[in-house]
Amino acid sequence: MRTRLWLELSAFVVLAAVVVLLPRFVSDFRARELAIVGMYFIALLGLSVLTGFSGQISLGNGAFMAIGGYTTAILSVDGFYGHQVRDLWTIPIAGFVAGIAGLVVGLPALRLSGLYLALITFGIAVSFPQLPKEFDHFFGGTTGKILNLAKPPFGLSTTANNWIYYLTWGIALVLLVAAWLLVRGKTGRAFKAIRDSEVAAVSSGISLGRYKTLAFGISAFYAGVAGSLYAIANAYVNPDVFPIILSVYLVVGLAVGGLDSLFGMIAGAALIYFLQNHADTVARWLNHLPALSLDPQKPGIPSVVFGIVLIAVMVLLPTGVGGLVRRLFGPLTTRLYTRS
Amino acid sequence: MSLLELRNVEARYGPVKALHGVSLTVGDGELVAVLGANGAGKTTTLRAISGTVRRTGDLVFGGEAIPGRTEATAKAGIAHVPEGRGTFSDLTVWENLRLGAYTRRGGIKDDARRVFGFFPRLEERRHQQAGTLSGGEQQMLALGRAMMARPKLLLLDEPSLGLAPIVVNEIFAALERMKVQDGISVLVVEQNANLVLAHAARAYVLEVGTVVVEGTSDELRANESVRKSYLGY
């Protein structure tokens, strides 16, 4: 097991190094794109804890992102009893507000499992975008709220996009470590026990109620932080910023990343971002294959490309990127005992 | 020539090898027992025959080699009653029986009547959900379902498991009648060695995936180590 620990630590160091150095080699715009990948990564970390580790399906984490985003927006624009809150400080607040919402959702979720839970969480994702439209005085309705453009704090001279990049990935790395410690510890073991067999977990004295709601709270916190960062980067929020399909894309990223592989979530985040926004690039690249001529401009092509790539990835990597990595490095970290 | 012949059959579950070369035979109309402790490979042997688990080695049935697929062995006339009976609990008794005859056409009602003849209790409950039957009745249902296929060979995995002795006797009595009336051969895996040796002509003892002792029931009962390990005296 020591080998595994060393491998994970080295992976983290490499990741941190890449994060720090990458902006020097890429354009300013690309830095912003990578920042958004980082936000998806944060949200996926939370979803991995909930679904990958504690076995509870959620098709509603997009709503928690929205809660985080709107919290940041409202606090920055309308302020707290008149005081506008600096956007940075709203991030943890947004996370906690979303986390509380997660705990609340986790309570009825105790009675449900599997696809019944999936549907109800999906119901949350579907219903949530309606709320800002209904209570438009507070939420800003369909136009939403407009924040001040994000600025680097005093003393740092860097572009706005680079600032967002470092802010996001800094938080992401911290949250990655937090998640990693969590799943290695007692809570993580409780989660895995619940995932593998609720009956056995209860017999071992694990309180289902406490841990299952905790998992929801944690995943909502992460999603809230991600949503908050997105609001800051976007400089506005409205119902279209966190649409219904976002929750579906998060689960897609989770599957591609490999359910309970924290590092794999980076791949999941990258896939959902780049397929959404660069389907045309993929289409142009696919045109190099003989017999294919896809006009990237025609309507429907982005969806077609997204669909084909998604199907291909899942068929080739049924256990996600995390599963692939485990298979590759597995022989290093396990010793097989064979009986002769 | 025997009805069933296994030659050096090996089987594995992933990286773990469960059978290390099992050879056995079952003759026409014979009841043969397979004994052994937990984990010895008894269930795996039956699974290797019915094709539920992948095997290497030769399997000859009725003079022909059988491919390893489950549906093929079912069609060839081998009926496997798995450990835990494998009844379709959501379906009715009648539907369970009907499924037993899935690979056949015609004569289904007659076969069902014969099964009810062996197990009248099933007829009373023919429209009841199989999951609501008692353990003994489910075992009878499982046997009845196997009979519906008009098999030449019956594979039974731990038929006495979890059942009261009086029910077990009823079941083995029915087995004897099947053997005599229809000439069915039976390969039984059992932990209850005393019980099964009373009915079996021959038996094999498995340990760690190979046959360690084989012979007639009398020979096994006379065997000192078998008596001490499996018969308890």
Add this chain to the structure above:
Amino acid sequence: MPIAAFTWTEFAQQLAAGIREGAIYAGLALAIVIIYRSTRVINFAQGEMATFTTFIAWSLMNQGLTFWEAFPIVLAIAFTGGVVIERTLIRPVENAPVLTIVIITVGLALLLNGLMSLIWGGANQQFHGPFSTRTIDVGGVPISVQDIGIVAVSVLLVALLALFFRFTKLGLGMRAAAVNRDSSRLVGVRVSWMFALGWGIATVLGAVAGMMIAPVVFLDPNMMQTILLYAFAAAVLGGLDSPVGAVVGGILLGVTITLLGRYVGFIGSTLKLPAALLLILVLLLVRPGGLFGKVAVRRV
């Protein structure tokens, strides 16, 4: 909560409309349940497959066929398409985690949606259904012939399906494969082909649902998206394992949503689905398996 002026005539009309809505949800919900029961997979592409086959019907009708001439052709295409999709996309990964297979259906949904935009464009199209839109007098209440026709077709389809499952050997084999794969293989049921058959039947159900709703809502690539959500809700309401539940759930949901939308003031069109889902949540808290579903009894 202001309740609008109430007349029995209007109530009956709303009820009829609700039943018609519900019949559509029921058809799609049944398709979802059939696939779920056998493979434990939720087919996210069910709606897009239905729309796709409806577009095929539309194209055939544009070539000069009448609705009823195109109908059997489309059903045959739908059945074949469902079987082919199961064989090519689902079968290779049947031992993969369920979530993987579900994501493949998400990919399929995106692919089909894009293809439809590509082939037929994104604009709304008129779809001329087989039933006239005139109303007839049923006991003093004007009800549209189309609504009656839609319900009749759906009922007929469900009845045929029920007969198939109950009285044919193949139907029994499908049911067996859904509840116990291993035992099914032991009696000679070709489980893999039962799954393919399930997908074929589900796609046919979706095609019928699509062709029934298209005359009412206009045909475009996104036609079935909201309906799919309602169908999921209906399937969960009825209990995901239960075909009967899917049908009952569909009708109940259709009626409830229509009546809620009309008689409860603040539930406009935006809040209809959330309101329905809230009701379902309440029901699930009381009966975690849905109306007819089985909840595994936990003996701890």
